[in-house]
Every structure is written in C-alpha cells, then in structure tokens.
Amino acid sequence: MTEIRTLIVDDSSVMRKIIERALRQAGLDPLVVFEAGSGTEGLEVLKTQQVDLILSDINMPWMDGLEFLRQIRAQKLAPGAPVVMITTESSEEHVRQAILAGAQGYIRKPFTAEQVKERVLPLLDAA
C-alpha cells in the first residue's frame, strides 16, 4: 500500500500532533508525517522531501501560511500536492485569500477528525 507523505505546518507542536491524529483517524494509512513550526521550516522540508499532502496554519510567526503557500508556488515545490489551510481565521475574505494563494481546502479550528476526513480525502482521491 502506498504511503501518504504529509507535511503539517503549525507553530504549535500540540496542534501538529492533533492534526496527525485526526489524519490517522480519517483512515490515512500508512501515513508518513513531516512537521514544520513555520512557513520557513516548511519550505526547507519541501526542498528535500516529496509530499502528497500539505496542511498549514495561517497565523504563524516569521512567515504566515499565505506567504508559505505563495512561496510553494513561486519555487515550484510539491507539484500536485493539495494544500489545506487549518486555521482559526474564519471570514470569507480569509478563505478567498487562501484560495487565491493556491489552497485547495480550508478547515477552521476547532475541528473534528470527521471534518478533516471530509476535506482531505476527496483532495487525495483527485490528486
């Protein structure tokens, strides 16, 4: 069975653990997880690792999630990997900015494992 290589970008290590657990509960198996505490770290991971899926927070120090997304596109990293933003920002404008920057999905915190499953699995099937 092909492993699903996933990058989780969030400045909170607790949130990274919660997201990983939600992905496993969603049935993503086998799952290989790469973690990054900032957009800058995330870019460094993507320069050396191939991933199938990226989940990223928006509000992070140094480089926020939207700039991280723009840099992924500009540097042509992770081609074909869907990006899902997981964030406390809930306004339509934030969602619009995320989609414009290249995100394929959006999950608002707080979230359930079921919501992660509903947003992520169709993107992986389509990729």
Next chain:
Amino acid sequence: MSQSLRESVHLVSDPRNLDASVEEVFHLMLGVDCQREALPAAAEAEQVTAVVGFGGILSGACVFRTGRSAAMKVAARMTGMEFAEIDDMVKDGIGEICNMLAGAWKGKLPNLAANCGLSVPAVITGRDYRIHVQAPEFQLRHFYRFEDAYFEVMIVCDGIH
C-alpha cells in the same frame, strides 16, 4: 446600511457569544461539555495564563487562565498524552486553546471576523499573580468547569476603531 462595529458593540459584548465559543472549542477539541460557574473556584497557587491579542477594528485580548492541575488535564484531553508537570507541551496546548477561543469569539460577528486579526499566543506561568486591565471599552469575565477542572476566560476590549 450595515452597522459599524461601534454601533453594534452590544452585539460584540454579548456574553452568550463567549459561552458559545467556549462550548464549541471544548466540545470539538476536548470532547467535554463545560458548565458556566457563577464564581471562580479556589485558585491553585500555580497558574497558567494564555493571552491572544486582537488587532484591527477591535483591539484587546482574549485571556485564558487556569490552575496547574486543570492545565495538565486540558492538555491531556487535547493530545491523548499524560502530563506530570507544566512542560512546554502543556503551555503550547493552553496557548492553542486561547487561540481557538479568540478565533471562535471573533468569528461570531462577520465584521469582526474579517477585520480583526489575532496575535500568536503568549503563555505566562507562575504563582500569586493578578491580571489588571485599565479602563476597557468592555470586558467579559466568565468562569467555567468541566469535570473537576476550573478555568476562566476573559475578553477585554480596549478600543473599537
């Protein structure tokens, strides 16, 4: 014509929005239901406090404060791990709870959701400290409990722009 935030300050300061935010965050992320308490519980000497700032059309902060044992219980529920002390992961978890409470609360009004940003959380640990707020525009201070864990959530607004 849509109302300005100042004209709808009564909606912004509605205490039910804070209760709904607490219920949403704790139910979804911890799987627990919280009860609102009229008075604070007797405080543990060691406290953990997280602060997330608001900036934009509303300036202020969301403050989450709890005692040592409750903080470890919250972090344990979030992560599925056990904690014996207030380590970096517990502090991180409390910061994230405050972050989500701030986001859920400001999301209750579309104008606020779109035009008010959040800071990254700051977490303070220590004993015997008090929080003082000078002349807020409005302030909500609620006490809650789930099982035997007590906590306090405060929304302080020091400006509506």
